[in-house]
Amino acid sequence: MKKVSCIFIVDDDPITVFGIKKMLKSVTKCDDVQIFQNGKEAYDALLERHKSNKTIPDVIFLDINMPIMDGWDFLDELITLDLKEHIIINMITSSIDPLDHQKWSNFKDRCPYILNFKNKPIFKIEATDLGLMDMAS
Amino acid sequence: MKAVRRVDQFYLLKQLPKATALLCKKGILIDASSSWLDIFGLPPQNNDHQIKVFPLYADIPDLKKKLKENKSFSLRHKISNHNGTGHFKSHFAPWFDEKENVIGTIIQTDNITAEVEKEQQVEWLQNILETKVEVSKTGWWEFETATQKLTWCQETKRIHQVPDCFEPTTVEAIEFYKPGYSRNKVSMLFHKAIENQQSYDTNLMIITFNGEERWVRVTGKPYVENGNTIKVFGTIRDIHDEVMAENKVKEHQQLLSTLVDSLPLNVYVKDLESRKVLINKGESNYINKSKEEIIGKNDFDLYNEDTAKISREEDIQVMKHLTPIIGKETAITHNGKTTHFLTSKIPYFDLDGKVCGLIGMSLDISSIKKKECELRDLIKITSMQNQKLIGFAHIVSHNLRSHSANFSMLLEFLKSENDPTERERITKMLSQASDNLLETLENLNQVVDVNTNTSVTKKPLFLKHNIVKVLQNFSAFLNKNDSQIINHVAEDIKVECVPAYLDSIILNLISNAVKYRSPNRKPLIIINAVKSKEGVLLSISDNGLGIDLEKYGDKIFGMYKTFHNKEDSKGFGLYLVKNQIEAMGGSITVQSDVDRGTTFNVYFNEES
Numbered sequence: 168m169k170k171v172s173c174i175f176i177v178d179d180d181p182i183t184v185f186g187i188k189k190m191l192k193s194v195t196k197c198d199d200v201q202i203f204q205n206g207k208e209a210y211d212a213l214l215e216r217h218k219s220n221k222t223i224p225d226v227i228f229l230d231i232n233m234p235i236m237d238g239w240d241f242l243d244e245l246i247t248l249d250l251k252e253h254i255i256i257n258m259i260t261s262s263i264d265p266l267d268h269q270k271w272s273n274f275k276d277r278c279p280y281i282l283n284f285k286n287k288p289i290f291k292i293e294a295t296d297l298g299l300m301d302m303a304s
Numbered sequence: 305m306k307a308v309r310r311v312d313q314f315y316l317l318k319q320l321p322k323a324t325a326l327l328c329k330k331g332i333l334i335d336a337s338s339s340w341l342d343i344f345g346l347p348p349q350n351n352d353h354q355i356k357v358f359p360l361y362a363d364i365p366d367l368k369k370k371l372k373e374n375k376s377f378s379l380r381h382k383i384s385n386h387n388g389t390g391h392f393k394s395h396f397a398p399w400f401d402e403k404e405n406v407i408g409t410i411i412q413t414d415n416i417t418a419e420v421e422k423e424q425q426v427e428w429l430q431n432i433l434e435t436k437v438e439v440s441k442t443g444w445w446e447f448e449t450a451t452q453k454l455t456w457c458q459e460t461k462r463i464h465q466v467p468d469c470f471e472p473t474t475v476e477a478i479e480f481y482k483p484g485y486s487r488n489k490v491s492m493l494f495h496k497a498i499e500n501q502q503s504y505d506t507n508l509m510i511i512t513f514n515g516e517e518r519w520v521r522v523t524g525k526p527y528v529e530n531g532n533t534i535k536v537f538g539t540i541r542d543i544h545d546e547v548m549a550e551n552k553v554k555e556h557q558q559l560l561s562t563l564v565d566s567l568p569l570n571v572y573v574k575d576l577e578s579r580k581v582l583i584n585k586g587e588s589n590y591i592n593k594s595k596e597e598i599i600g601k602n603d604f605d606l607y608n609e610d611t612a613k614i615s616r617e618e619d620i621q622v623m624k625h626l627t628p629i630i631g632k633e634t635a636i637t638h639n640g641k642t643t644h645f646l647t648s649k650i651p652y653f654d655l656d657g658k659v660c661g662l663i664g665m666s667l668d669i670s671s672i673k674k675k676e677c678e679l680r681d682l683i684k685i686t687s688m689q690n691q692k693l694i695g696f697a698h699i700v701s702h703n704l705r706s707h708s709a710n711f712s713m714l715l716e717f718l719k720s721e722n723d724p725t726e727r728e729r730i731t732k733m734l735s736q737a738s739d740n741l742l743e744t745l746e747n748l749n750q751v752v753d754v755n756t757n758t759s760v761t762k763k764p765l766f767l768k769h770n771i772v773k774v775l776q777n778f779s780a781f782l783n784k785n786d787s788q789i790i791n792h793v794a795e796d797i798k799v800e801c802v803p804a805y806l807d808s809i810i811l812n813l814i815s816n817a818v819k820y821r822s823p824n825r826k827p828l829i830i831i832n833a834v835k836s837k838e839g840v841l842l843s844i845s846d847n848g849l850g851i852d853l854e855k856y857g858d859k860i861f862g863m864y865k866t867f868h869n870k871e872d873s874k875g876f877g878l879y880l881v882k883n884q885i886e887a888m889g890g891s892i893t894v895q896s897d898v899d900r901g902t903t904f905n906v907y908f909n910e911e912s
Contacts, residue, residue, distance in 0.1 A: 234865070
């Protein structure tokens with residue numbers, strides 16, 4: 168099983184967090200899975216890791232609607248951080264508001280990282296969502 | 305006494321004052337008075353040479369023959385000399401001797417030049433008169449009372465379209481007039497002219513000999529002698545074409561004035577000085593003055609100065625540059641009332657094509673304008689409601705979807721999960737998801753209730769009393785948090801409110817104030833209410849955490865928006881409060897400083 172060094176899950180819904188964690192288990196092995204209730208907490212942790220030269224997460228699961236700092240605001244802040252690392256961001260939302268999709272599309276162009284958009288419900292996390300390519304295939 | 309000496313008869317003849325001559329039977333001049341010789345330019349006579357008389361009457365070739373008839377006769381003739389041509393009349397009579405034998409002819413000659421000239425003048429005048437009749441188409445007629453004879457001139461006959469030989473009787477003449485008004489009138493006037501010696505001059509209609517109906521102007525004037533009417537003289541003129549043209553003009557004028565007056569527009573014509581020279585009923589009704597009072601006045605006489613100035617500038621633009629103003633929206637305040645007009649002004653040209661003023665038309669669009677405003681308000685409300693609805697729809701879909709997505713996901717896990725502890729965990733989560741869904745549905749229901757139950761009646765409620773009641777109900781919560789509440793609301797302030805909404809508003813705002821207290825301070829909540837013309841303003845201020853409005857300002861009243869990491873924050877309270885206040889026609893605003901406190905201002909609208 169491929170390994171991912173660090174994964175952030177940013178979501179205020181405990182059930183979704185539970186689901187993501189559970190699904191991750193079947194795709195990868197990761198010792199460093201962090202859960203955050205909102206964008207601010209996740210950003211603060213990221214900043215801290217960046218400053219102290221700790222591992223930057225390879226993959227971030229990001230909810231849109233959250234208190235204090237939502238997914239979009241988190242993305243804005245992340246982009247200004249201008250990290251050199253390779254990050255895959257999977258936006259996970261139950262929103263079917265076309266405006267959210269439009270916003271994602273705009274961010275995708277600006278964002279130096281891979282930005283995926285996934286509508287709930289999700290049943291499986293693909294290896295590609297984690298940047299794990301099967302070299303053999 | 306000495307007897308008068310007999311004078312020689314020929315010498316006597318010479319002296320006769322009337323030009324007289326004597327001829328012998330052969331027509332040779334025997335002797336003549338000096339005056340006769342003068343007329344014919346002959347020298348005094350002696351017997352030396354005989355003068356024949358015939359050459360003297362060169363223009364009367366048969367004189368010789370006439371003399372032989374030995375009868376008296378007169379004739380006219382002309383004599384030309386260096387003074388010109390004279391007209392003369394000579395009377396010839398046979399000259400008898402004592403025995404009644406004709407021995408010659410006596411001629412007496414009169415100069416009738418003056419008479420002839422007068423005759424010619426009369427003839428000339430007659431000519432002029434006839435020409436005049438012909439040109440003016442005015443005929444004359446004459447009625448002699450003594451003989452009852454009526455005479456028509458040629459022109460009069462032509463007007464009646466009768467042949468020249470037609471000689472009318474009075475009855476016939478009157479019967480030419482159209483039965484009814486014209487015939488009655490002319491009979492009466494003619495009768496009055498004779499009996500009361502009254503002149504007349506009137507327009508009547510005749511039916512000509514050919515059956516044509518034509519308008520004539522007929523006059524009559526009695527000639528009176530010794531109090532008796534001798535004659536009635538009058539004229540008749542065919543004025544049919546004039547009357548018809550005049551009628552046509554009148555008809556056009558009538559059409560035009562009816563049209564202009566009935567237009568649902570204020571119409572006016574102004575001269576170059578912007579004075580009104582013509583207005584319609586609409587304009588005089590609007591200015592609330594009679595046409596006579598308005599004509600000749602300019603806008604400075606009729607309106608206030610500002611309005612008049614604008615109007616005059618428009619006028620000048622139209623008349624100077626000949627550019628019409630079409631459909632310009634204007635607002636004119638007159639007698640304290642503002643009227644909105646759609647005004648058009650176009651240059652007015654005289655028959656020579658020179659601008660001589662302008663024609664203005666104003667359509668009163670005040671009611672349309674008012675409706676437009678109402679419509680705009682309505683659109684604003686509608687679009688606001690629409691916005692709210694879209695927002696609500698998204699909230700509903702998003703929140704319901706998030707729960708259903710969780711169900712799907714958990715159920716999928718359950719299907720493939722064999723570990724009993726894990727299964728139990730998933731089942732627990734499912735029931736949690738179910739609870740969440742129920743709560744969401746309950747919340748949404750509340751919001752729908754607020755927005756649909758427009759029939760929920762408002763009651764006048766004492767604000768202070770309701771606040772106290774709410775505070776009592778959750779005094780335990782307040783005491784637990786060591787909160788101090790200062791209620792400044794005056795006893796007598798009343799608000800028009802749905803009771804349940806008022807309780808919810810007070811409860812939510814106060815519990816928020818406590819919930820988002822600063823960890824560094826004891827909660828202090830100050831409640832105030834001010835009554836003004838617009839309604840009642842309720843302010844609830846706290847000294848809590850505050851909120852960065854620059855960052856979250858537009859989201860604070862949003863559904864499921866929370867800004868603090870609090871377990872019990874659902875992001876629903878303020879959303880519900882806002883909906884409740886707006887449903888009652890009020891509004892809510894917020895002021896906040898981070899870590900200093902927050903103030904919510906609730907405006908209760910008293911009117912609705």
